[in-house]
Amino acid sequence: MLSGHFVNNKEITSRSQLDAVVCDPADYFESPNAVLTSPYFSKAEKMRILQSWKQFCLQLEIADEEGMGRNEEIAANRTHVGQIMDAIEILQGDEGWH
Numbered sequence: 001m002l003s004g005h006f007v008n009n010k011e012i013t014s015r016s017q018l019d020a021v022v023c024d025p026a027d028y029f030e031s032p033n034a035v036l037t038s039p040y041f042s043k044a045e046k047m048r049i050l051q052s053w054k055q056f057c058l059q060l061e062i063a064d065e066e067g068m069g070r071n072e073e074i075a076a077n078r079t080h081v082g083q084i085m086d087a088i089e090i091l092q093g094d095e096g097w098h
Helices: 015-023 032-037 043-065 071-093
Strands: 005-007 010-012
Touching (some): 015 043, 032 043, 032 071
């Protein structure tokens, strides 16, 4: 579905760039809802991005529990975890998302 578009002012034109989005969604999207509303990604790509973001947040939670996290990053991700889960539910339940 890629055809040259911008996410957070970063142009995405190739699969390798999509992989970069998947590796660090927060660098490309202001919120999980922005993933849902992006017209540039398929439903499967959106799910892949959100699942990656969720895993990153869970890893931060583990780091926090082990005393290795940065407070501001952990606080921001706690907010995103709920939003990510909501976005995943919407994506799974709405066949209209592409």
